[in-house]
Amino acid sequence: MMKYKSQGVAKLYFTGAIALFVAQILFGLILGLQYVIGDFLFPEIPFNVARMVHTNTLIVWLLMGFMGATYYLVPEEAERELYAPWLAVAMFWIFLIAAGLTVAGYLLVPYAGLAKMTGNELLPTMGREFLEQPTITKIGIVVVALVFLFNVGMTILKGRKTVVSLILLIGLTGLAVLFLFAFYNPTNLVLDKFYWWWVVHLWVEGVWELIMASILAFVLIKTTGVDREVVEKWLYVIIAMALITGIIGTGHHYYWIGTPEYWQWWGSIFSALEPIPFFMMTVFAFNMVNRRRRNHPNKAAVLWALGTAVLAFLGAGVWGFLHTLSPVNFYTHGTQITAAHGHLAFFGAYVLINITMISYAWPLMHGREANSMRAQVWEMWSFWLMSVSMVFITLFLTGAGILQVYLQRFTDVPQQFMVVQEKLALFYWLRELAGLIFFIGLVVYVVSFFVAARDAKRPELSAEVTPASA
Amino acid sequence: MAQTFTKSMARNIFYGGTVFFVLLFLALTFDTSRALPTRDQRAQLDPSTELGQRIAHGKALWEHNNCIGCHTLLGEGAYFAPELGNVYVRFGNNKEAIKAFIKYRPAEGIAGRRSMPQFNFSDDELEAIAEFLKYSSEIDAAGWPPNIQG
Numbered sequence: 001m002m003k004y005k006s007q008g009v010a011k012l013y014f015t016g017a018i019a020l021f022v023a024q025i026l027f028g029l030i031l032g033l034q035y036v037i038g039d040f041l042f043p044e045i046p047f048n049v050a051r052m053v054h055t056n057t058l059i060v061w062l063l064m065g066f067m068g069a070t071y072y073l074v075p076e077e078a079e080r081e082l083y084a085p086w087l088a089v090a091m092f093w094i095f096l097i098a099a100g101l102t103v104a105g106y107l108l109v110p111y112a113g114l115a116k117m118t119g120n121e122l123l124p125t126m127g128r129e130f131l132e133q134p135t136i137t138k139i140g141i142v143v144v145a146l147v148f149l150f151n152v153g154m155t156i157l158k159g160r161k162t163v164v165s166l167i168l169l170i171g172l173t174g175l176a177v178l179f180l181f182a183f184y185n186p187t188n189l190v191l192d193k194f195y196w197w198w199v200v201h202l203w204v205e206g207v208w209e210l211i212m213a214s215i216l217a218f219v220l221i222k223t224t225g226v227d228r229e230v231v232e233k234w235l236y237v238i239i240a241m242a243l244i245t246g247i248i249g250t251g252h253h254y255y256w257i258g259t260p261e262y263w264q265w266w267g268s269i270f271s272a273l274e275p276i277p278f279f280m281m282t283v284f285a286f287n288m289v290n291r292r293r294r295n296h297p298n299k300a301a302v303l304w305a306l307g308t309a310v311l312a313f314l315g316a317g318v319w320g321f322l323h324t325l326s327p328v329n330f331y332t333h334g335t336q337i338t339a340a341h342g343h344l345a346f347f348g349a350y351v352l353i354n355i356t357m358i359s360y361a362w363p364l365m366h367g368r369e370a371n372s373m374r375a376q377v378w379e380m381w382s383f384w385l386m387s388v389s390m391v392f393i394t395l396f397l398t399g400a401g402i403l404q405v406y407l408q409r410f411t412d413v414p415q416q417f418m419v420v421q422e423k424l425a426l427f428y429w430l431r432e433l434a435g436l437i438f439f440i441g442l443v444v445y446v447v448s449f450f451v452a453a454r455d456a457k458r459p460e461l462s463a464e465v466t467p468a469s470a
Numbered sequence: 471m472a473q474t475f476t477k478s479m480a481r482n483i484f485y486g487g488t489v490f491f492v493l494l495f496l497a498l499t500f501d502t503s504r505a506l507p508t509r510d511q512r513a514q515l516d517p518s519t520e521l522g523q524r525i526a527h528g529k530a531l532w533e534h535n536n537c538i539g540c541h542t543l544l545g546e547g548a549y550f551a552p553e554l555g556n557v558y559v560r561f562g563n564n565k566e567a568i569k570a571f572i573k574y575r576p577a578e579g580i581a582g583r584r585s586m587p588q589f590n591f592s593d594d595e596l597e598a599i600a601e602f603l604k605y606s607s608e609i610d611a612a613g614w615p616p617n618i619q620g
């Protein structure tokens with residue numbers, strides 16, 4: 001079913017990604033509990049350590065998923081084998097071992113000890129949000145990314161060049177180049193923060209959107225059979241809007257960190273437009289599915305694709321807009337509102353686009369066009385469990401955030417941070433409950449792979465469309 | 471989309487728009503970098519002075535103990551523990567109060583409640599951290615946070 005043998009390297013990346021996804025959610029549950037039972041696992045696993053594991057495993061598994069998606073997508077688009085499949089395999093193991101060692105370091109050594117062990121003072125990059133990895137790990141990420149880009153670039157260069165693979169390559173190149181700002185860490189806190197956003201914002205509200213849109217376009221071309229010309233035109237318009245709004249949209253992080261006040265105008269106006277590309281992605285996805293020329297037997301993949309478009313718009317678009325205007329952000333900056341937005345945006349856009357690709361490609365890499373209907377039902381259950389519970393996590397955090405903003409920032413008698421936190425306990429308990437349901441959804445997702453593998457041995461359960469005359 | 475709007479037009483909007491807004495962003499960055507010296511307290515950071523060295527040491531300690539994993543600083547970080555960009559002001563413009571707070575955290579935590587770990591800092595280190603937080607509070611952050619509670 002797979003057109004090119006080397007596409008199979010994606011299996012490794014997808015497996016590693018899902019394993020890290022499970023770890024990420026387990027640590028999320030620990031964090032959620034620490035919000036209400038403050039001394040849970042203290043001092044063995046303090047909040048900051050669990051949070052590093054939660055966010056860093058997320059980033060690594062999303063990157064691993066992007067790489068797997070690229071290795072699957074690019075040979076098919078370029079109509080040739082991967083330039084060097086062995087390099088892709090080698091880089092996977094280097095990446096996985098580096099990630100594993102880093103997480104083990106977080107959990108087994110006090111963070112200050114890890115900084116000392118890894119010689120952070122030689123080139124200090126640690127201890128900044130999301131960029132907590134030891135400098136040596138960061139260098140490893142750069143090496144893996146460069147080898148990856150070389151491998152993918154050579155494949156595209158020697159093969160057919162499509163808009164989808166070109167946009168994907170631009171996105172991935174941007175990802176690698178912008179990560180270099182992780183190595184700039186001046187003592188001047190304002191400059192530190194200013195350029196830190198060149199990694200964080202320009203990734204998730206910039207180049208990652210190119211990666212996401214091109215993967216979505218690929219899956220929609222394959223599952224709907226809609227003419228490539230139509231899809232490519234949409235793709236260009238979507239990513240044009242993403243960068244036109246998102247680059248200056250960085251300004252919504254420059255309101256209160258010591259940068260000039262004019263950023264309140266630039267940031268508010270341009271980031272208010274940031275929902276547009278996400279809305280277009282939703283219209284695009286539904287449009288392509290409605291105009292489909294074939295009924296692909298992998299219905300689960302189409303559900304994940306539509307879910308990506310809708311929840312990315314809600315999480316990144318609507319929940320982003322909610323607190324992006326500077327007069328609003330003055331009160332909401334750095335509260336549970338931010339956490340609410342972060343959760344639904346990452347899940348809707350980047351978790352779901354990865355699962356969409358995995359759902360589409362996994363059966364094909366195992367010699368079948370789609371999984372058995374039964375396995376697909378498991379997948380669809382996991383989609384609804386995870387998506388609905390994540391929407392509830394977002395709603396509960398939003399409730400907590402509104403209350404927090406009012407009690408701590410807005411009323412005439414503002415109360416202390418910790419006093420307010422105790423009043424939010426009910427919301428935090430409900431969030432933890434929704435988190436548990438999310439975890440059940442994730443278990444169901446993992447089970448779907450085993451159901452699919454077992455059913456694949458029984459051809460009578462195949463979901464593939466058979467001619468009516470047969 | 472109508473036939474009058476072609477794929478090559480869409481492509482041109484993407485490349486043209488991207489180049490234009492990257493250049494605009496770089497121009498704004500350039501302007502910001504010229505405006506920052508009056509806002510970011512860089513005079514305090516002069517590495518040839520004792521104060522500058524102490525703030526740099528404080529920032530390194532801030533990073534090496536992953537303080538941002540629980541606290542926010544100018545609103546950025548984790549939302550588990552109080553904002554520290556204005557803690558110097560909240561503690562009555564008193565470095566000693568900051569140092570005492572950090573120094574006397576119970577090693578085993580507080581039953582049932584959130585607690586900051588005991589980091590066993592030396593007096594020099596405590597002084598450096600307090601100096602770094604004092605410097606942070608003096609950055610011109612456009613009037614944020616809304617009130618003393620952060």
